[in-house]
Amino acid sequence: MSLFIVPDALAGERVDAAAARVSGYSRSRIDTFIDAGQLLLGGSAVSKGSQRVAGGELLELVEEAAPQPVTAELADGVRIVYEDADLVVVDKPVGVAAHPSLGWEGPSITQHLAAAGVAVTTSGAAERQGVVQRLDVGTSGLMVVAKSEVAYSVLKQAFRDRTVDKTYHALVQGHPDPFSGTIEAPIARHPGADWKMAVIEGGRHSVTHYETLEAHRAATLLEIHLETGRTHQIRVHMSAIGHPCVGDPLYGSDPTLAQRLGLVRQWLHAVELGFIHPTTGEYVKFSSPYPDDLALALEQIRDGR
Secondary structure, three states, rough: EEEEEOOOHHHEEHHHHHHHHHOOHHHHHHHHHHHHEEEOOOOOOOOOOOOOOOOOOOEOOOOOOOOOOOEEOOOOHOOOEEEEEOEEEEEEEOOOOOOOOOEOOOHHHHHHHHOOOOOOOOOOOOOOOOOOOOOOOOOEEEEEOOOOOOHHHHHHHHHHOOOOEEEEEEEEOOOOOOOOEEEOOOEEOOEEEEEEEEOOOOOOOOEEEEEEEEEEEOOOEEEEEOOOOOHHHHHHHHOOOOEEEEEHHHHHHHHHHHHHHOOOOOOOOEEEEEOOOOOOOOOOEEEEEOOOHHHHHHHHHOOOO
């Protein structure tokens, strides 16, 4: 428990603002104390942040031990890299979907979390509760799932506002020109194939930024940042400029190159994920190493294969 005396100079301030000033916590973190009944003013629990202080009162913060990062290995190679009361960050392997869907009978992140006893929020459609971000079955890397209602709401808004930092690495065929650039092209369902997407006039606004990390004889390693988050966006945009992800025949990659490298899926990995924590207000960032199949393929490309 932390005790503070509200300075007379703060008389008339909102209690959440005053508590943030004297404690050093962010306003969003103070709100979590209020919601939990852990902020007391003059011995009484504060019910609304808009309550005003008079100055000179005793302010009490009933702090609990901060949750510690937790790592755990689940089935099918799913790995929890961080968990607290509000969210769980998962390193998703290839071959695992974000959530169950029509036509998919394989494993999913939501199923694995449930089997591990990780309770997620009930917000969202029944089959994708807690999921605020998805990765393709054939794409590996980091994704976040909300455990609390507050986290779900805040994170969904953060993705809509494009304040979440999503960094991908992709090995693409050939050499993009220019080496670094922005692809801005609308994406919609392919008119002749419901299971794939395409650049189509009148589709949803989509923006992809890319930068060359390594240029090799047969392929180029790119760092990619998404400004929008459309289905298959990276795969569609890279294919649209003539440089599909290696190992992605759905979007026009050369199957012989993937065979030489031993790849059975697209070379695309979500390497970093950063965002403002929905309750602490702190910026958090997570990273994921390349899976073995992608690392091996990249080494072969570097060797000139």
